[in-house]
Amino acid sequence: MIYCGIDWAEKTHDVALVDDTGAVVAKRHITDDATGYKLLLELLAEHGDTEEAPIPVAIETSRGLLVAILRTGKRKVYAINPMAAARYRDRHSVSRKKSDPGDALVLANILRTDMHAHRPLPDDSDLGRAIAVLARAQQDSLWNRQQLANQLRSLLREYYPAVLEAVATWTNGLCRPETREVLKTAPTPTWAARLTRSQLQAALKRAGRKRGIEAEADRLRDIFRGDWAHQPPLVEEALGKQMLALLVQLEAPCTAADQLAEAVEEAFPRHPDAEILLSFPGLGTQLGARILAEIGDDRTRFADARGLKAYAGSSPVTRASGKKSSITRRWVKNDRLNHAGYLWAFSSLRASAGANDHYRRRREQGDWHAAAQRNLFNRMIGQLYHCLQHRALFDEQTAFPDRLAVAA
Template sequence: VARKKSDAVDAAVLANILRTDMAAHRSLPADSELVQAIAVLARAQQDAVWDRGQAHNRLPSQLREFYPAILEAFAQHKHGLCSREARTILAAAPTPAKAARLTGRRLQALLKQAGRVRGIQAEADRLHEVFQRDYLHQPPQVEAALGRQTTALLRQLNTACQNANELEEATAHAFAEHPDAQVIRSFPGLGSLTGARVLAEIGDDRTRFANAGALKAYAGSAPVTRASGKSCVVMSRKVKNQRLAAVGYVWAFVSLTKSSGARAHYDRRREAGDRHVAAQRNLFNRFMGMLFHCLQHGQLYDETKAFPMQPLENPATIAA
């Protein structure tokens, strides 16, 4: 094989493929301008969330080397170091020495600056007590240098948090203007942001997917069969829309607490031997089929139709 390559030959090969097998290929989706805008915003917001996660992971790793007090202070907080309170206090006191010098009134002022409105005094007292404890520490010059590095990492985290919040607001606003938003939001587990991510990846061109199976394959929720000779293996798809698969995992997980039918379906899959991820993927696969039907017919999600009552396996035993 000569392994020769040129753009002109590649273009000719692609043109010949379409010239001879045009019927075997689908045209590009004709999505509306609004959906294209939602796709730009939703993907940018998801990238910003991933960037925020990376920045958040780097900061604790840095703080473990010299600043265990701040980690202990916000260990039980819902958002950890991503919370506005933690970032505000860390900006004012990037080293343990500066944190130990913070007074109760100064901590109250910082909490108010971060937007806290309740339990300010109690929280300030708790933080003051944590910062006054004895911890292992670095030499003063090393601690000061690590504090400067922490300030730089904190700026990255603040920027990532701000970008994620602003893009989330813009994405939700654009999604609310789309006519499919009402149908998508009617599904349990889908909100403005997750719904926008779903719409961004599937689009609003009704001819894009020939049937529900095509949509499920695109999302990666449907399994794939690999058959060769006497071997036949059914496995999860690796080639898929990764963004749609990511939001599908969140969708299925949240729906477990929002829909009794979804929870029952998940439990049945677990009892059948599926692991957690496989059971959630099966639930996501079912949701994708429902979503395809609802979008095609303009119908809202109906729990009674989506998950009808399952017949008892042994009514006589139950009655006894």
């Protein structure tokens, strides 16, 4: 059997092929373009790569055009963690030397000796992978938006606290179009105090507000004309210019998050698993798409529910050495899935009486809020694995029978 290892780089790649004995049967240096991909496929075919018996490939990335080309057909592609590859490198050389052709050889030998210990890339559908792209991009946009909003809030506290007071009652206050339009109209508190009722109404209309414009304009006008402390005029003007520059940066993730959310709303319901995911309490379109993006739709990816729970970081991990042992939460996990899991557990408390009872019971047993949420997420994702495997919708009585027993 032949094994292939590819040391990935930005412009060129090194390829190494080894046989069962570890002997190098071929080496090649290819470019990162269509010509290089064609040479790679010809090299694999020359050494026995066929549709029925493809050569497995190890590479240190799971993304990009090269990986997309390799995943065509039934070929198994193994994305090896660079840290794991570095540990394997020490098995072949104690001098700690490193080279790109040598790394390709190390990756090929990883498959030759320990292929059973590594997991190939899941065979997800094209629709599932497209939803993963959109859901992750939308999540990144929200994170970027929140980071910039925090910077804007910190800056406004230095010279413009009236705006923070004005948007305190609005959901996503600093990220709302009304807030951004008001800040463009009056970048400093001195300007804001001079705004008339008609100017504020015009700003709210430009932001897309349809209802309660007059009352909201009167409220903003009263706040802006209140008794607030001020920076020196020159300093205040400079801070206003800094705020406008930061506001331009905030516009981009706000627009991107809205557009990507619409794309997710359009793509996610078309997936066969969408109905099952949406049947769970606390999961909507956006959060359900994030869950699907991380677990995929390849039913053979996880051998059982325990594997999925470990991947999500919801199940505890035991560390034992001699007479000492400790049970702690997992640090190595899928951070995106773990983040979505906390949101899922929190939102399910109101949507499911059984989930709420489970959370309350864990708190009464001494768990902190985060630990109780993690335990609830661990139970919910195990139920999700069962429902996806058996193509069944969520059922409250089956999921939380303890609640019925207590009631009885």
